[in-house]
Amino acid sequence: MSDAAVPTERYRQGLATRRAVLGDRHVDRAQSATTDFDQPFQELITEAAWGNLWSRPAWTKRERSIVTIALLAALGHDEEVAMHVRATANTGASREDIGEALLHVAIYAGVPAANRAIKIAKQVFEQMDAEQAA
Incomplete structure (x- = not known):
């Protein structure tokens, strides 16, 4: 998340799920490579793919x-x-x-x-x- 933004619950869940699936090393590497250009994309995939889809219980x-x-x-x-x-x-x-x-x-x-x-x-x-x- 950008410094000014407060992470949503879906983002927090997504980040936890993303770490559980891909591992801390991968997620840390992706986050450290994030720029202003791709920050919105990183937020989108963390919330939508990981916080929504991958976190569903079915x-x-x-x-x-x-x-x-x-x-x-x-x-x-x-x-x-x-x-x-x-x-x-x-x-x-x-x-x-x-x-x-x-x-x-x-x-x-x-x-x-x-x-x-x-x-x-x-x-x-x-x-x-x-x-x-x-």
Whole structure:
């Protein structure tokens, strides 16, 4: 939030949910890179995506994670796919869950989209495994 603005309850909830899903390191990095230009966008996604959608009780974070990865893969948003695959360490979505979601992507959004997302997921898993082994 801008210094002059008082955070709303939805923003506070969104920030807590965003941290729970993406991790403090990611959120701190995003916040430190925020400028006056993208501050309104950061507030929007924190309130709308994280404070509203991801905070709804009907689905678990695991379920939202699986659906989000499938949608991002179908749309070809590679950086976001990688970010959300990494976030599965916090959401409880398993590698099997991601694999199943990407099979759906192959049928409903196309083999090339799934193939690209599978490559990205494999790279992220390798990085996560290396970090865990270190």
